[in-house]
Amino acid sequence: MNLTLKVWRQKNASDKGKIVEYKVNDISPDCSFLEMIDILNNNLVELGDEPIAFDHDCREGICGMCSMFINGRPHGPSDEITTCQLHMRSFKDGDTIFIEPWRAEGFPVIKDLTVDRTAFDRIIEAGGYVSVNTGSAQDANNLPIPKIDADKAFDSATCIGCGACVAACKNASAMLFVSAKVSQLALLPQGQVERKQRVENMVAQMDEEGFGSCTNTGACEAECPKGISIENIARMNREYFSAKISSDNV
Amino acid sequence: MSLTGLFLIMFLAVHLAGNLQLILPDEGKSFNLYAHNMANNPLIQVVSKGNFFFILLHVVVSILLTRKNTAARPIGYAASKSASKATWASRNMGVLGTLVLVFIVLHLKGFWFELKYGTTPMVDYDGETIKNAFLIVKEAYQNPLYVLFYVISMALVGFHLSHGFQSAFQTLGLNHVKYTPIIKFLGLAFSIVVPVLFALIPIVMYLQNS
Incomplete structure (x- = not known):
């Protein structure tokens, strides 16, 4: 496949940045999107250019690092996948593909396609954990949890904190x-002790970011x-x- | 937005019930008596002041919300496809709301202001002389452009409601596997039926008198 890429290039946080056009040729349709960028970067290095900085880690859809806004959608054209799970067969030969970083005041660009998502870490630090000592594991039957609540909590906990929701x-x-x-903590008994202060603090931090x-x-x-x-x-x-309404926080 | 919006939704329903009397075949008698009673009922006067206040509050909060949300994305995307799930109305509530506000101002100028401060023709029912509100409305709807303006405005209200109705419940935390589908259905029905009935009034009155 031969493709035209329009990629956001920005030297550092204070640089203005611009869209730069690149051509990539002979890309296999079975290549993942990140591998395609790897190939482009190899070419750029050989030409003595600066490679495109982008976040990636596990490359198996669970770390949430690969933040790319591809052709107007976070993680590209397919539903319920990350960029590393996107393959070039989702595109057609000769396509032009826009690749941009997440855009948000809370996610400032560090370089090229890499954005600073530590705002999410600070929101978690504000209350997204259980700090009461729960001791060693007790008999599971002592903590009966309705299956539907356990399922909902688990569904909420599958969030990988990638930031696609903010980007979209x-x-x-x-x-x-x-x-x-x-939700993942409000639905489970371990989360009850800090339930009220958690939501108040996390929402306050979210607004501050x-x-x-x-x-x-x-x-x-x-x-x-x-x-x-x-x-x-x-x-x-x-x-x-x-x-x-009910917390002691005035 | 949700609480003021829900109040305005209730107002719309009451307003429609009253106004449908305009197309009753009694030359405006029931509408005039209704308007007269509304204008002289102290409770309705309080609700009416509350209504103005909630419209203003809805507008002020929406301006603050829009300012915050615009500041949250200082640099936009070069290519942006809106998610298929997000309806056009949901993404353009600000634009729709602004146009509806323009309509409300012109609507108040044309009827409410005229009735309250203008020189209103009077009508006599069983010895009691009251303002002939029906005549003002009837004369206004002789102009086809005015009728068209009302019909278009009601379409805008419909789109605004199609998102606003169900969105108000979501904001208040009322999302439930049993009730959300009912709320969504009621929202859609309300956003179609109410504006259509409102739009029918000027159309019917224009056709009756042309």
């Missing part, structure tokens, strides 16, 4: 990510590689309202 949202809102993290507010378009769940539902956002709103 017209408001660059992080509500799907934060609500998944709030400069993410937008949810207007319920549903673009996030359509682009989420793990199929996280906006049912979580409604749950977080419920948690937030009830915490605001």
Whole structure:
């Protein structure tokens, strides 16, 4: 396959950046999207150019690092996959492909396609954990959990924190990510002790990071590689309202 | 947005029930008596002030929300395909809302202001002389352009409601496997039926008098 790539190049955080056009030839349709960028980078290195910086790690769809906005969609044209799971057979010979970084005030560009997603880490640090000592594992029958709650908590916990929800949202809102993290703990008994302060602190941190507010378009769940539902956002709103009304935080 | 929106949705339903009396075949008698009672009921006067307040609050909150959300993405995408799941209305609530606001201002100027502060023709029913609100509406709808303006505006209201109705429940945290499909269906039905009935009023009155 021969392709034309229009890639966002930006030297560093303070550089203005621009779209640069590249041609890649003889790409196998079985090549993954990241391998295609690897091939382009090899060519660039051979020509003495700076290779394109991009995030990637596990290359098996579980780490959430490969953040690329491909042809107007996070992680490209297919549903429920990350960029590393995208293959070139999803494109046609002669296609022009736009490749851009996630765009959000909360995700500043570090270089080229690499963005700083530590805002998500700070939101987790604000309360996305259980700090009470739960001791060593006890008999499982002592903690009965309805199957439906366990399944929902597990579905929420599949969030890999990639940021596709922010990238896809017209408001660059992080509500799907934060609500998944709030939900997975709100649904389980271990999360109850810190339930109210968790949602209050995580939402406060989310706002501080400069993410937008949810207007319920549903673009996030359509682009989420793990199929996280906006049912979580409604749950977080419920948690937030009830915490605001009843918590001791004045 | 959700709480003020839900109040305005309730207002729309009541407003429609009252206005449908315009097309009753009694030369506006029931509508005029209804308008007269509304204008002299102290409770309705309080709700009416509340309605103005909630419209303004809805607008102010939407401006703050839009400012925050625009600031959340200072640099846009060169290529951006909107997700197929996000409806056109949901992505353009601000534009739709602004156009609806323009309509509301012109609508208030044409009827509410005229009735309250203009020189209104009077009508006599069983010895009681009251304002002939029906006549003002009837004369306004003689102009086909005015009728067209109302019909287009109602289409905009319909699109605004198609997202707003169900979105209000989601914002309030009311998402449930049993009730969300019902809410979505009611939202769609409301956003079609209410604007269509509203739009029928000027069309029917224009046809009756042409």
